[in-house]
Amino acid sequence: MKLVILISGRGSNLQAIxxxxxxxxxxxxxxxxxxxKGLQLARDRGIPAHGLAHTGFANRAEFDQAMMQLIDRHTPDLVVLAGYMRILTDEFVQHYAGRLMNIHPSLLPSYPGLHTHARALADGVKIHGCTVHLVTPTLDHGPVIVQAAVAVRSDDSAETLGARVLVAEHQIYPLAVRWFVERRLVVSNDGKVNLLGDKGSEQSVFYT
Incomplete structure (x- = not known):
């Protein structure tokens, strides 16, 4: 299979994959x-890398159209959002329906959107984490593939909690992509992801 990975920053999840x-x-x-910075990481590994500044477009729809054209040149089986900090248009999501994957720094459906670690701390939760899911038009929604739960410590700041969640992200995102590539992910009629294979050898919730 062929992957196209979208990033907005340093590319730590890209590197993990x-x-x-x-x-x-x-x-x-x-x-x-x-x-x-992640673009140079890709180039150093001989992977074609290109930056398309969203600031050069009149609106979100025009930018997404241009990005879709770039993506489709590579005919991907899966588009991986790895720290891609853009809200996607419905047209973009529907174009890649069933083959668009994202990771979010919370245990969805809790804390969609931004500032997830600070919000979790403000609410006094004891367990936080991250979620890999298939993307749907609803922001930070869609069938959950795998999650990692991270214990919240009494002395945590948003930065220290976020650092531990990021470590968990690097563990579960490559795993979710592998399951997709191995054709082990099936979305049931009720919208839930099922993992094919030996039920005793794999799990979809991790505790760190």
Whole structure:
């Protein structure tokens, strides 16, 4: 299978996916920021990388159209959002329906949107974490593939909690991509993701 990975920043989840030695080709890494550090990470590994600045477009729809054209040049089987900080248009999401994956720094459906760690701390939750899911038009929604739960410590700040959640992200995102590539993910009629294979050897919730 062929992957196209979208980033907006340093590309730490991109690096985790590349380091996982998945049985797939990363056909391109694209960003909405021309200065995204992750683009150089891709180039250093011989992967085509391109920045398309969203600031050069009149609106979100025009930018998404241009990004879709870039993505489709590489005919991906899966589009991976790895720290891609853009709200997607419905047209974009529907174009890649069933083959668009995202990771979010909370245990969805709790804390969609931004500032998830600070919000979790403000609410006094004891368990936080991250979620890999298939993308639907509703923001930070869609069938959950895998989650990692991270214990909240009494002395945590948003930064320390976020750092531990990021470690968990690097563990579960390559796993979710691998399951997709191995054709082990099936969405049931009730909208839930089922994992095919040996039920005793894999799990979809991790505790760190």
């Amino acid at each position: 590349l380091d996982a030695d998945l049985p797939a080709e990363v056909a391109a890494v694209l960003s909405n920021r021309e200065d995204a």
